[in-house]
Amino acid sequence: MTAKALRQPAPLRILSNTFLAFWCLIAAFPIFWITVMSFKSPVDAFDSNPLNVIFGPATRADGSGWSVVDIVLGLAVVYFTARLSARHLPRLVERYSPKGWTVLGWIVAALLVGVGFVVVFFGALPVVTGVLNPLLGPLGRDVIGATTEHYQTVWVDRGFSNNFKNSLIVTAGVVTVSLTVGTLAGYGLARSGSTLAFWILIIALIFRSLPHSVLVAGYLPVFINSAEWLSPILGENAPTLYGKPAAVIAVLVAINQPFTIWMLRSFFSNIPADLDEAARVDGCSHFKAFRLVIMPVMWPGVITTGLFSFLLAYNDFLVTSLLLDASNQTMVPAIAGMFNRETTTTDQVVAVAAAVSITAPLFLLVMVFQRQIVSGLTAGAVKG
Amino acid sequence: MKFKTFAAFVGPSIFLMLLFIAFPLISVFWQSFNVTQPLYEQIEVENCTPGFLTQTCETEIQTRPMLDENGDIITRTDFVGLQSYRNVLEMERFWTAVKDWSWSGIQSIDFWKALRFTLMFTLVTLPLVVGFGLAIALVINNAAKMIRGPVIFLSLLPFIITPVIGALSINWLFRGDGILTALLEWWLARDLALFAQAWTIELMMMFYRVWHVAPFAAIIFYAGLQTVNQDSLESAVIDGANRWQRLRLIIVPHLMPLIIFVAMIHLMDTYRVFEEVVGFRSQGYVISLQWLTYDFLTPNEAGIRSISRASASAMLTMIGIAILLVPLLKRTWRDHKGTH
Numbered sequence: 001m002t003a004k005a006l007r008q009p010a011p012l013r014i015l016s017n018t019f020l021a022f023w024c025l026i027a028a029f030p031i032f033w034i035t036v037m038s039f040k041s042p043v044d045a046f047d048s049n050p051l052n053v054i055f056g057p058a059t060r061a062d063g064s065g066w067s068v069v070d071i072v073l074g075l076a077v078v079y080f081t082a083r084l085s086a087r088h089l090p091r092l093v094e095r096y097s098p099k100g101w102t103v104l105g106w107i108v109a110a111l112l113v114g115v116g117f118v119v120v121f122f123g124a125l126p127v128v129t130g131v132l133n134p135l136l137g138p139l140g141r142d143v144i145g146a147t148t149e150h151y152q153t154v155w156v157d158r159g160f161s162n163n164f165k166n167s168l169i170v171t172a173g174v175v176t177v178s179l180t181v182g183t184l185a186g187y188g189l190a191r192s193g194s195t196l197a198f199w200i201l202i203i204a205l206i207f208r209s210l211p212h213s214v215l216v217a218g219y220l221p222v223f224i225n226s227a228e229w230l231s232p233i234l235g236e237n238a239p240t241l242y243g244k245p246a247a248v249i250a251v252l253v254a255i256n257q258p259f260t261i262w263m264l265r266s267f268f269s270n271i272p273a274d275l276d277e278a279a280r281v282d283g284c285s286h287f288k289a290f291r292l293v294i295m296p297v298m299w300p301g302v303i304t305t306g307l308f309s310f311l312l313a314y315n316d317f318l319v320t321s322l323l324l325d326a327s328n329q330t331m332v333p334a335i336a337g338m339f340n341r342e343t344t345t346t347d348q349v350v351a352v353a354a355a356v357s358i359t360a361p362l363f364l365l366v367m368v369f370q371r372q373i374v375s376g377l378t379a380g381a382v383k384g
Numbered sequence: 385m386k387f388k389t390f391a392a393f394v395g396p397s398i399f400l401m402l403l404f405i406a407f408p409l410i411s412v413f414w415q416s417f418n419v420t421q422p423l424y425e426q427i428e429v430e431n432c433t434p435g436f437l438t439q440t441c442e443t444e445i446q447t448r449p450m451l452d453e454n455g456d457i458i459t460r461t462d463f464v465g466l467q468s469y470r471n472v473l474e475m476e477r478f479w480t481a482v483k484d485w486s487w488s489g490i491q492s493i494d495f496w497k498a499l500r501f502t503l504m505f506t507l508v509t510l511p512l513v514v515g516f517g518l519a520i521a522l523v524i525n526n527a528a529k530m531i532r533g534p535v536i537f538l539s540l541l542p543f544i545i546t547p548v549i550g551a552l553s554i555n556w557l558f559r560g561d562g563i564l565t566a567l568l569e570w571w572l573a574r575d576l577a578l579f580a581q582a583w584t585i586e587l588m589m590m591f592y593r594v595w596h597v598a599p600f601a602a603i604i605f606y607a608g609l610q611t612v613n614q615d616s617l618e619s620a621v622i623d624g625a626n627r628w629q630r631l632r633l634i635i636v637p638h639l640m641p642l643i644i645f646v647a648m649i650h651l652m653d654t655y656r657v658f659e660e661v662v663g664f665r666s667q668g669y670v671i672s673l674q675w676l677t678y679d680f681l682t683p684n685e686a687g688i689r690s691i692s693r694a695s696a697s698a699m700l701t702m703i704g705i706a707i708l709l710v711p712l713l714k715r716t717w718r719d720h721k722g723t724h
Contacts, residue, residue: 335549
C-alpha cells in the first residue's frame, strides 16, 4: 500500500489545519488576554476596542510603558528562562541531586528558577532599561502602555504573599504525605492480587466520586468543636482543628488517596514482579526489596502522580475556603474574596493580576512536565 | 504476599480514607436526621433611661443563648427525623407548583432549581466534550509531527488551569463591555446584557466547561489513535471505504472504550459542578447541587451554619452519584472477572 492512496485531498488538509489553528486560538486566548489586561490601567483593560487593550494608550499617557528595548530584553529573559528549564534543568537536576532524592532536587530547582526569574525580571531589568532607554533615543521611547503596579498592589498591599505562603505549605504537605502513603499502598495493591485488594480498589473508586461538599459537611462541625472532644485525650492544649493548615492537608491527602492509589498501582503493575521476586530470593524482606529494588525505578510514576496531587491541592477552592479562616487563607479562595468585594474597575484589574499570578506557576509546570502530564492522563485511561 | 505485609503497606492509606472519607459520610448521614441548636432562654430586662425628676423604666422580654459556667453557648441536639430533608425539598410548594403547571413555581425552590441546572449542564456538555475532544484529537493526529508538541502544550493550558480562575478568565472576557461581548454586539448589531438572565450565564458556563475538559478528552483520544490498526485501515481503503466510513466503522469502534471512559469521568465531574457558580458569580440566577450544600455550610448573616440542612442536601446529591456509579462499577467488576 502506498502512502498516496491514504494521502488527503488539499481541501481536507486545509480544513483540518484551520480547525487546529482555531482550537489553539480558543485554548490560549482567555489566558493570554487576562495576562495582557493585568498590565494595563483600568481604562485600557476594560476598553471595548481590542487594540486599545493591547497597546494601552491611557496607560502610556500615565507615563508607564515599555519601549522596544524593554520588550526585546524582557522577551530575551523569558526565552532564556524557558530554554534553561526545558533543556538544561533536567540534566542539572540529575547530576546534582543525591541519589533517590530527585524529587527534592526538582523542588529546589523549580524554586531557584522561580526566584531567579522574579529577581532578574522585576529587580535587575528595570535598572538596566532605566540606564539604556534615555541613551537609545527613538528605540527607548514607550510604544506599549504597560504597568506592573497592579502586581505590586496585589502582592504587597493586599498581602497576597501571605496567601502564597499558605498555598505553598498546603500543597507541599499534600504532595509529600499523599505520595508517601500512596506509594506504599499502590505497591501493596499491585503485588497482592487478592480479592481484598480488589475490593479496596472498588471502594476507593466509590470514594473518588463523592462530591467534596459532602465530605466537608461531615468535617465542619467536628473540626469546629474539636477542642471539646479532643480534651479527654490531649488535655488542656487540645487544638481547634478548624483553620489549621495541618487539618486541611490531612483532609486533602485523604480526598486525593483514591486517585493516587489507582494511578500508582497501574504504574507498579508495569514494573515486572520478577525484579522484587529476585530480591526476595536473595533474602530481602518485602520492605527491603521495595527500598532497594523498586524505589530506584519508581520515580517516573511517582513524579507523574505527584503532579496531579499538586494540581488537586493547588486548585482546590471548596475545601480550603470552608476549613481555613481568613488569617491563613490560600490563594484561590483569597482571590474569590477579592473579586466579590470589588467595587471599582481598579479592584477588578487587581483581581485580574492576582488571577495571572496564580496561573503563572501552572504555566511553568506544563512547560517543564508536559510529557509526564500526558503520560499520566493516558496511563489512567488505558488501564481503565 | 502475606496478609500482614499487605496490611503494613496498605494500612496508612486505608486508615486515612476511613478517618477522612468513610467517617464523615456516616457523620453526614447522622447529622441529616439531627439538629444541633443553641439553647435559648427568655429573661426580663429592665431598661431605665434617666429623665426629669424620675427616671422612666420599662421591662421587656429578651431572648438570648444560654451560657454555661465557662461562658460558652449551651447547645442541644434533637432527633428531627426527616425534617431537614423536608426543609430542603419543600415538597408542599413543589406539589402546588406541579398542580398549577407552574414551571417558575418549581424553579423558585432552591433544590429543584439546582437539580434542574445540574442535570441539564451534565447532559448538554457530555456530547460536546466527546465531540470536540474527538475532533481535536483527529486534527492533531493529522498535523505535521513538528507542531504536535506545541499544540499539545497549548491544549493542556485550559485543562490545567485552576477551575475558579478559568471560569473567571472567561467571565472577564464577557463582563460589562468585555472584549467578546463587544464583538458579539458588533456582530449582532444590538446591545447585549449577558449577565442579566439565567440562560446566557448557563451558556457561558457550558462554554467554559467544554473549553476546560475537551483537552483532556482530546489527549486520551489522541493516545488511542496511535494504536489504531493500520492494516484494517488499508484493507478498508481497498474495499473502497471513504474517509467518513473509515472514521465511523474502524476508528470510532477502536476508540469506544476510551469514549466510554471519558464519558463516565465527565458525568461524575460535571455532576459535581461547583466552581462555575463561584467564577461566574451566578448564584442570583443559576445554582448547582454542590453549590447548594456549600451555601448551607457557609455562615449566614447571623454567623450560623445550617449543618443539618447541608447534610440533607448532601445526602440527596449522593443519590445521583449512586445512579452514575452503577454502570462504572459493573464495568470494573466485569474486567476483574475477565482477568481472573
